[in-house]
Amino acid sequence: MGLFILRRLGVMLLTALCLTFIVFWLTNLAPNLEKLAKTQGNARMSDEAVVSWLDNRGYNQALPIKYGQWLGVLPGYIIEGTDGQVRARCAAQGQPVEDAATFCGILQGDWGYSTVFKDEVGTIVATRLGLTGKLMFWVMMVMVPGALIIGVLAGMREGSRTDRSLSTVSIVSTATPEYVSGVVFISVFATATFGMQWFKGTATGAMEDATFENFFLPVITIALYGMGYIARMTRASMTEVMTAQYIRTARLKGVSFPKIVLKHALRNALIAPFTVIMLQFPWLLNGVVIVETLFNYKGFGWVLVQAAGNNDIELLLGVSIVSVFVVLVTQLISDIGYVFLNPRIRIS
Amino acid sequence: MEALTWTGSLGTILNPVLMILLALLAVAIVAQMILGFFAPAQTLQSNPDGTIAATTGPLGLAETGVKYTFLGILLIVIAYIVVPQIMPYGAAGIVGEITKRFLPVWISLIALFAVSIIYKRKLGLYGKLFDSTVGMIGFGLVMFWVFTALFVGLFDMIATHDYLSQVSGLKNKGPGIPVPEGTAGLIPHYLLGGDNLARDIFSRVVQGSVFVIAIAPLATIFAFMVGITLGLPAGFYGGKLDTFLSFVANLILAFPVILLFYLLVTPEIVETGIPSYMAAFLFVFPLIFFGVLLNSRYYTQPAKRTAILVPVLGILGWLYLSVINQKGTVIDFLPAWLDLFDISILVVFVSVVFVNAPTVFRIVRGLTLDLRTRDYVAAAQTRGEGAWYIMLWEILPNARGPLIVDFCLRIGYTTILLGTLGFFGLGLSSESPDWGSTINEGRKLLLIFAHPALPPAGALLSLVLGLNLLADGLREESLKD
Numbered sequence: 001m002g003l004f005i006l007r008r009l010g011v012m013l014l015t016a017l018c019l020t021f022i023v024f025w026l027t028n029l030a031p032n033l034e035k036l037a038k039t040q041g042n043a044r045m046s047d048e049a050v051v052s053w054l055d056n057r058g059y060n061q062a063l064p065i066k067y068g069q070w071l072g073v074l075p076g077y078i079i080e081g082t083d084g085q086v087r088a089r090c091a092a093q094g095q096p097v098e099d100a101a102t103f104c105g106i107l108q109g110d111w112g113y114s115t116v117f118k119d120e121v122g123t124i125v126a127t128r129l130g131l132t133g134k135l136m137f138w139v140m141m142v143m144v145p146g147a148l149i150i151g152v153l154a155g156m157r158e159g160s161r162t163d164r165s166l167s168t169v170s171i172v173s174t175a176t177p178e179y180v181s182g183v184v185f186i187s188v189f190a191t192a193t194f195g196m197q198w199f200k201g202t203a204t205g206a207m208e209d210a211t212f213e214n215f216f217l218p219v220i221t222i223a224l225y226g227m228g229y230i231a232r233m234t235r236a237s238m239t240e241v242m243t244a245q246y247i248r249t250a251r252l253k254g255v256s257f258p259k260i261v262l263k264h265a266l267r268n269a270l271i272a273p274f275t276v277i278m279l280q281f282p283w284l285l286n287g288v289v290i291v292e293t294l295f296n297y298k299g300f301g302w303v304l305v306q307a308a309g310n311n312d313i314e315l316l317l318g319v320s321i322v323s324v325f326v327v328l329v330t331q332l333i334s335d336i337g338y339v340f341l342n343p344r345i346r347i348s
Numbered sequence: 349m350e351a352l353t354w355t356g357s358l359g360t361i362l363n364p365v366l367m368i369l370l371a372l373l374a375v376a377i378v379a380q381m382i383l384g385f386f387a388p389a390q391t392l393q394s395n396p397d398g399t400i401a402a403t404t405g406p407l408g409l410a411e412t413g414v415k416y417t418f419l420g421i422l423l424i425v426i427a428y429i430v431v432p433q434i435m436p437y438g439a440a441g442i443v444g445e446i447t448k449r450f451l452p453v454w455i456s457l458i459a460l461f462a463v464s465i466i467y468k469r470k471l472g473l474y475g476k477l478f479d480s481t482v483g484m485i486g487f488g489l490v491m492f493w494v495f496t497a498l499f500v501g502l503f504d505m506i507a508t509h510d511y512l513s514q515v516s517g518l519k520n521k522g523p524g525i526p527v528p529e530g531t532a533g534l535i536p537h538y539l540l541g542g543d544n545l546a547r548d549i550f551s552r553v554v555q556g557s558v559f560v561i562a563i564a565p566l567a568t569i570f571a572f573m574v575g576i577t578l579g580l581p582a583g584f585y586g587g588k589l590d591t592f593l594s595f596v597a598n599l600i601l602a603f604p605v606i607l608l609f610y611l612l613v614t615p616e617i618v619e620t621g622i623p624s625y626m627a628a629f630l631f632v633f634p635l636i637f638f639g640v641l642l643n644s645r646y647y648t649q650p651a652k653r654t655a656i657l658v659p660v661l662g663i664l665g666w667l668y669l670s671v672i673n674q675k676g677t678v679i680d681f682l683p684a685w686l687d688l689f690d691i692s693i694l695v696v697f698v699s700v701v702f703v704n705a706p707t708v709f710r711i712v713r714g715l716t717l718d719l720r721t722r723d724y725v726a727a728a729q730t731r732g733e734g735a736w737y738i739m740l741w742e743i744l745p746n747a748r749g750p751l752i753v754d755f756c757l758r759i760g761y762t763t764i765l766l767g768t769l770g771f772f773g774l775g776l777s778s779e780s781p782d783w784g785s786t787i788n789e790g791r792k793l794l795l796i797f798a799h800p801a802l803p804p805a806g807a808l809l810s811l812v813l814g815l816n817l818l819a820d821g822l823r824e825e826s827l828k829d
Contacts, residue, residue: 011595014595015595015598015599015602018599019599019602019603022599023607023611026611026612026617026622027611029616029617029620029622030620031616031617031619031620032616035616160384161380161384161411162381162384165377165381167820168482171813171816171817171820172813174816175760175809175812175813175815175816176809176812176813177764177767177768177808177812179767179768179771179784179787179791179805180767180787180805180808180809183787183790183791183794183801183802183805184802184805184806186791186794186795186798187794187798187801187802190795191794191795191796191798193798193799201794201795202795282601282602282604282605285604285606286604286605286606286768289604289606290606290768290771293772294791301606304606304607304610305610305772308607308610308611308614309610311616316610319607320607323604323607324602324603324604327602327603327604328602331602
């Protein structure tokens with residue numbers, strides 16, 4: 001078990017390094033840097049001015065070196081610029097170069113400075129993650145029980161009417177991407193078109209004070225898309241368990257049907273959905289970006305769109321790290337959890 | 349001209365009936381759901397005279413109720429489609445005019461279903477689809493949009509107005525609004541209203557189907573070619589090759605899709621030529637696939653192999669070169685007379701293939717791992733067949749069931765991805781009539797004008813739902829074997 005976790009951790013670390021390097025490379029391509037120079041310096045810079053602007057700020061170093069500095073394993077640059085000014089990567093605004101730390105990167109907790117929000121990337125990511133965390137919490141509270149109940153009810157008696165109608169519901173919900181259900185929900189429940197103006201069409205107010213009125217639509221929009229998929233997985237797992245030998249034994253012994261479902265089947269049927277729920281996180285991230293844009297809820301997904309749309313390189317890198325980290329950690333939890341929950345693997 | 353109402357004179361008769369039936373259906377379904385938990389299961393009872401009687405009870409009643417109300421609703425819907433065809437223009441309202449516009453689609457659908465149902469026993473898996481209600485509904489929805497795209501794209505039929513032309517005064521106007529005199533268009537109304545640039549929403553939606561139907565299946569086919577060509581050897585040989593390829597696939601899968609799109613589909617990245625190089629890499633896989641496929645089969649008859657392989661690879665190679673060769677990008681070496689077409693949305697196409705390929709790879713690899721232990725593989729090995737022959741001619745045909753089902757699901761997923769790209773305005777021009785961009789245009793004023801965003805949303809939903817139902821029906825029928 002220990003060795004298994006260690007090996008998984010090693011692969012995860014390697015994946016994280018590869019992914020961040022790819023993101024770093026893509027965001028630091030020459031046209032992106034040129035755009036950065038022109039937005040930060042002067043929009044009508046000549047080509048030479050752009051090159052010297054980038055040279056002075058260490059952007060024209062070799063890619064692996066830049067990546068090492070950004071990561072915090074190589075010492076930050078100290079460059080005497082063509083304009084005579086000495087700049088150091090690690091020197092804060094106004095701090096003399098001599099006092100600057102040698103290393104400053106992600107590992108030292110220095111995430112850089114956002115050009116759009118004029119703030120430290122670390123603080124932006126932290127506050128926005130908090131807001132998205134609130135959204136995700138409620139999504140999970142709606143999605144997981146809903147999906148499990150639908151899945152268990154459908155899988156309990158395979159082929160019954162309940163099974164068929166609930167399966168159709170879950171197919172419909174997997175076929176409805178967030179931007180479709182969100183638009184439909186807003187126009188039905190937040191405008192006067194259909195006479196059912198029950199909810200608010202924006203969730204901006206929910207950032208400070210989330211109420212049922214302004215938070216229900218974004219939550220249900222995200223939850224619905226994932227719900228169908230988890231429900232189908234639960235159903236598949238439940239039908240498989242219900243045909244197992246020990247369930248038949250219990251039936252023949254005369255155990256009542258509700259008792260079979262609740263006491264015998266449910267525990268084994270919920271192992272597979274656990275991994276599925278964990279692996280849903282990357283998809284939920286997608287949904288979060290769409291829903292936060294649609295409902296104007298200024299959380300993590302909204303920041304991703306802002307950073308990517310405005311060529312805010314360091315913020316985009318920070319956002320990428322967090323999302324890659326979330327994806328990898330949930331994968332790890334799902335792997336370990338599966339081994340841990342499944343008695344056949346755990347005991348052997 | 350007067351504005352059109354929703355259902356016109358037809359609706360005065362049919363609407364109340366439909367409402368009543370819908371209410372009854374809802375009641376019956378709820379009753380059935382609740383009774384399904386409490387009522388005793390249907391039991392068979394043998395009578396003294398040797399016959400069997402099924403006791404249905406209240407549950408059976410609810411089921412019968414659902415069945416008949418559903419049939420009733422179906423009849424009314426058919427009436428909404430059929431009756432307006434013989435009514436004069438405008439008498440049947442917006443719904444009637446829309447069903448009239450779709451007349452060629454209805455005829456093709458009926459013809460297709462009639463032929464397929466008559467010959468369903470001779471048509472293999474496709475024919476079996478017509479044994480499952482779910483599969484038929486799904487197939488109907490998908491074929492509806494396929495025919496729409498065909499008629500709009502090839503014959504320029506269904507759309508009523510030019511999808512780009514703006515008519516002053518119709519900005520954000522509601523459904524059924526009459527257009528001013530002298531405006532070019534087949535009918536004097538905007539059936540579903542005008543969008544925020546005063547363009548006809550109905551025409552934009554049907555025009556958008558052309559984009560989706562043209563791109564989504566093609567991108568999925570490319571993703572399958574890449575996934576199959578890499579997944580088969582990974583599963584068959586295992587070892588280092590498998591470890592490496594699986595690692596790369598997991599790497600791409602660990603990327604949140606939207607982040608990947610935002611990193612790949614920007615004008616700056618297009619400028620560096622990365623999409624062109626990716627296209628050059630990804631699109632070479634169909635060539636490899638067909639080359640290996642034919643070579644492994646015919647390499648014992650060199651004359652025949654050459655006769656088949658040269659034209660196939662020649663045509664594919666030409667297509668390949670004209671796809672990757674784009675004016676004004678890094679790969680621009682073909683003379684203009686050799687370059688068949690320029691795809692303006694190459695970057696969209698590439699990124700969708702790139703996102704889908706790793707999942708296909710994983711599925712194919714898993715199937716191969718399972719199938720390579722089968723007896724027929726051992727038999728082929730004993731016969732002395734080559735590894736690629738076994739992979740492509742023994743394993744791949746036997747993996748077709750799950751792959752066909754996944755293919756349907758994946759077209760739906762690709763449609764969703766294309767919509768996502770449009771929704772964020774990535775890689776597509778804002779003029780583009782595709783559904784994602786139209787939803788994006790419509791959502792900006794959603795709280796004031798809801799009508800521009802709903803038709804494309806409904807269209808996308810129905811197509812993806814159709815593909816999902818189709819996949820479900822196919823899975824059910826292929827499991828019956």
